[in-house]
Amino acid sequence: MTNTAFKEGEKAIVIEIHGTMEFRNFLLANGISIGTVITKNYSPSFSKLTNFSVAGKMISLRNTDFSAIDLAKI
Amino acid sequence: MKKFALVGKPNAGKSSLFNLLTGLNQKIGNYSGVTVERKIGQFQDYEISDLPGIKTLRSTSPEEKISKEAILQYAKDKTPILFVANGMQFEDNLMLFSEIADLQIPCILLINFKDDLSKNKIEINTTSLSNTLGCPVLLMNSRDGDGLSELEYHIKRDGFKIPNAICRSLYDSFENGLLVNSFEKDLAASEANGKNDHAEDFFKRQKVISSMIRSSITEIKNRDNYLSQSKKWDGFLLHPIFGLLFFLFTLLIVFQSVFYLSGFPMDWIDSGFGKLIELVQTNIKVDWLASLLSDGIIAGLGGVLIFIPQIAILFFLLGLLEQSGYLSRISFLSNRFLSKFGLSGQSVVPLMSSWACTIPAIMSTRIINDPKERMAVIMASPLMTCSARLPVYTILIALIFPDPTAGFFNMQGVLLLGLYLLGLIATLLVALIVNKRSKIKPNPLWSLELPIYRFPNWRNVFYNMYQKTKTFVLDAGKIIFIVSIILWFLASFSPKSETFIENEYQSQLLLEQKDTPISLESIALEYSYAGYLGKVIEPVIKPLGYDWKIGIALLSSFAAREVFVGSLATIYSVGSEEDALIKTRLKNEINGKTGQPRFNVATCVSLLLFYVFALQCMSTVAIVRRETDSWFYPIFQFVGMFILAYIAALFGYHLFL
Numbered sequence: 001m002t003n004t005a006f007k008e009g010e011k012a013i014v015i016e017i018h019g020t021m022e023f024r025n026f027l028l029a030n031g032i033s034i035g036t037v038i039t040k041n042y043s044p045s046f047s048k049l050t051n052f053s054v055a056g057k058m059i060s061l062r063n064t065d066f067s068a069i070d071l072a073k074i
Numbered sequence: 075m076k077k078f079a080l081v082g083k084p085n086a087g088k089s090s091l092f093n094l095l096t097g098l099n100q101k102i103g104n105y106s107g108v109t110v111e112r113k114i115g116q117f118q119d120y121e122i123s124d125l126p127g128i129k130t131l132r133s134t135s136p137e138e139k140i141s142k143e144a145i146l147q148y149a150k151d152k153t154p155i156l157f158v159a160n161g162m163q164f165e166d167n168l169m170l171f172s173e174i175a176d177l178q179i180p181c182i183l184l185i186n187f188k189d190d191l192s193k194n195k196i197e198i199n200t201t202s203l204s205n206t207l208g209c210p211v212l213l214m215n216s217r218d219g220d221g222l223s224e225l226e227y228h229i230k231r232d233g234f235k236i237p238n239a240i241c242r243s244l245y246d247s248f249e250n251g252l253l254v255n256s257f258e259k260d261l262a263a264s265e266a267n268g269k270n271d272h273a274e275d276f277f278k279r280q281k282v283i284s285s286m287i288r289s290s291i292t293e294i295k296n297r298d299n300y301l302s303q304s305k306k307w308d309g310f311l312l313h314p315i316f317g318l319l320f321f322l323f324t325l326l327i328v329f330q331s332v333f334y335l336s337g338f339p340m341d342w343i344d345s346g347f348g349k350l351i352e353l354v355q356t357n358i359k360v361d362w363l364a365s366l367l368s369d370g371i372i373a374g375l376g377g378v379l380i381f382i383p384q385i386a387i388l389f390f391l392l393g394l395l396e397q398s399g400y401l402s403r404i405s406f407l408s409n410r411f412l413s414k415f416g417l418s419g420q421s422v423v424p425l426m427s428s429w430a431c432t433i434p435a436i437m438s439t440r441i442i443n444d445p446k447e448r449m450a451v452i453m454a455s456p457l458m459t460c461s462a463r464l465p466v467y468t469i470l471i472a473l474i475f476p477d478p479t480a481g482f483f484n485m486q487g488v489l490l491l492g493l494y495l496l497g498l499i500a501t502l503l504v505a506l507i508v509n510k511r512s513k514i515k516p517n518p519l520w521s522l523e524l525p526i527y528r529f530p531n532w533r534n535v536f537y538n539m540y541q542k543t544k545t546f547v548l549d550a551g552k553i554i555f556i557v558s559i560i561l562w563f564l565a566s567f568s569p570k571s572e573t574f575i576e577n578e579y580q581s582q583l584l585l586e587q588k589d590t591p592i593s594l595e596s597i598a599l600e601y602s603y604a605g606y607l608g609k610v611i612e613p614v615i616k617p618l619g620y621d622w623k624i625g626i627a628l629l630s631s632f633a634a635r636e637v638f639v640g641s642l643a644t645i646y647s648v649g650s651e652e653d654a655l656i657k658t659r660l661k662n663e664i665n666g667k668t669g670q671p672r673f674n675v676a677t678c679v680s681l682l683l684f685y686v687f688a689l690q691c692m693s694t695v696a697i698v699r700r701e702t703d704s705w706f707y708p709i710f711q712f713v714g715m716f717i718l719a720y721i722a723a724l725f726g727y728h729l730f731l
Binding site for chain 2 (some may be wrong): 021022023024025026028029030031033041042044045046047048049051053055056057058059060061062065
């Protein structure tokens with residue numbers, strides 16, 4: 001599912017993470033791994049960031065980095 | 075002395091707890107990365123270390139490196155750890171706890187933000203968790219101290235226990251001496267063989283922790299409600315139009331308030347110092363001592379202490395922004411804009427902290443995980459308007475706009491905001507240049523955590539304001555005290571005899587023009603040691619519209635810019651027969667050659683521009699040297715900013731002449 005198809009307020013499960021091992025480990029340190037459930041909060045176009053909730057935190061990633069996470073809507 | 079350390083993820087409330095236990099007043103804020111270096115305090119017989127927040131022992135960022143190294147040392151020494159976990163992010167915090175548990179360090183697990191847990195009806199069975207983990211588990215709220223007595227009881231009883239190992243991989247690595255600084259090498263090896271040890275370790279831990287959570291926590295889903303209030307606020311505050319307008323409105327309110335609210339207290343301080351000078355002059359009969367006290371020390375100190383209300387108000391308002399959680403929203407809002415200058419939202423906290431003081435701001439650049447961006451912020455942040463510039467700006471702005479009101483706006487406040495924006499523009503341009511020219515390898519990994527909005531803790535806001543204002547007064551006061559005495563001496567004594575000065579006065583009286591009155595005091599000042607020194611530098615500063623008296627004040631403020639106002643106060647007190655206060659003296663000062671006011675618009679604009687760009691703060695030079703581990707950067711920065719300041723002042727003077 002693309003970032004555009006993932007609407008604000010929707011929940012999704014992480015099914016795959018692309019990118020370097022350093023990037024995947026960086027996401028792990030932020031609590032994001034395969035199987036994690038996330039809720040999209042906001043992704044205003046002016047910021048080029050996507051903010052989502054994961055394990056009680058609100059985390060923002062750059063849209064380019066967020067697109068490296070494959071998600072399935074739940 | 076026995077020791078223990080406070081360890082936990084960022085924004086878990088460690089510093090609030092540290093302050094509660096030690097009675098100290100470390101900075102507290104509602105965002106990740108408030109603490110960037112180890113702080114030491116004392117609680118009864120214990121020495122407590124407050125470590126910067128760390129996400130995992132595999133971290134490589136500068137501020138997390140401090141914590142990682144300290145924790146590995148504790149593992150060797152078996153120094154106990156009080157692990158502070160954010161109750162609303164409990165599983166995530168337990169991941170870090172499990173890494174520490176595997177190092178077999180004696181621990182107490184403290185689950186913080188008890189109030190948030192009860193508000194959201196989340197119950198944690200601490201007894202069951204304690205039995206599973208093998209160490210005491212306590213609930214507490216570090217903001218109001220609820221649960222502190224139970225924690226004190228456990229600490230006094232030496233209740234730190236070695237927890238059960240959760241996933242032995244880290245411990246085994248540590249036993250084999252592989253852990254220290256080996257993660258970077260591990261990463262390279264993992265990339266080569268395609269096997270991600272970190273991920274394997276993470277999943278093992280996650281599995282164990284999930285089962286622990288299931289048996290100890292009643293309702294974890296309520297966390298969505300916990301974040302929903304903040305999300306509602308964000309709907310407005312992160313809105314593409316309203317969010318940006320609100321941000322600009324906030325800035326305007328801050329700078330207008332600095333002038334509006336400080337008017338009366340500044341007048342009280344001003345008249346208080348005036349009365350003190352009168353008192354000294356009437357009651358002290360020894361002429362030189364009365365002059366030293368009234369024209370030197372009191373005039374110098376009074377020139378700066380008058381700005382306490384403005385500085386306190388600025389710190390108070392910045393404290394509100396920090397504690398509410400809004401500062402991280404500013405990071406979010408400005409990320410794309412800052413990316414045009416090679417920066418990111420992570421730079422916002424150090425840059426906005428520079429409005430208070432550049433020194434902690436440069437230290438807080440450790441939260442930026444891109445070394446290239448960090449260097450750009452270190453090099454550029456001294457251009458942001460720090461509180462030490464405020465006294466200089468205020469006095470010069472008052473000379474440009476003697477009548478500040480223009481309808482709804484206070485023009486002095488508008489000009490002040492303009493100077494802050496000029497500083498910001500210069501900061502961004504310098505950051506862009508450093509980013510383009512620097513050969514440091516960038517780190518592309520980036521994330522930003524938005525904390526929930528919290529109502530500011532008034533005690534912390536006021537105490538933070540008090541501490542920072544006190545630091546300003548004491549730091550500036552010490553330097554100004556010494557500089558005032560030296561300047562008074564230089565301005566009061568002369569290599570020429572009194573007869574020579576009297577004769578010079580008489581001969582100049584004969585040549586006196588209507589608009590340029592001559593006084594014996596001003597002739598004596600001109601032939602004093604300060605006068606001679608001033609004349610030496612006058613050719614360099616003359617193109618900027620400054621006379622030798624301003625030159626002396628500039629020279630004396632090279633170590634600390636706030637000294638400028640105190641030095642002007644001393645020089646003009648010694649050289650004047652009036653007892654008027656600094657603002658009136660500067661306003662009445664006449665340029666002997668033109669017969670016009672010495673501090674006309676052109677000179678004031680030139681001085682303002684000089685202070686916008688010049689790096690006149692030795693403490694900043696020292697901290698840049700420490701953070702960059704090189705003399706090249708601070709020297710380059712100092713010289714570069716001085717040249718920029720000179721050119722801007724020259725341009726400003728001729729534009730308004």
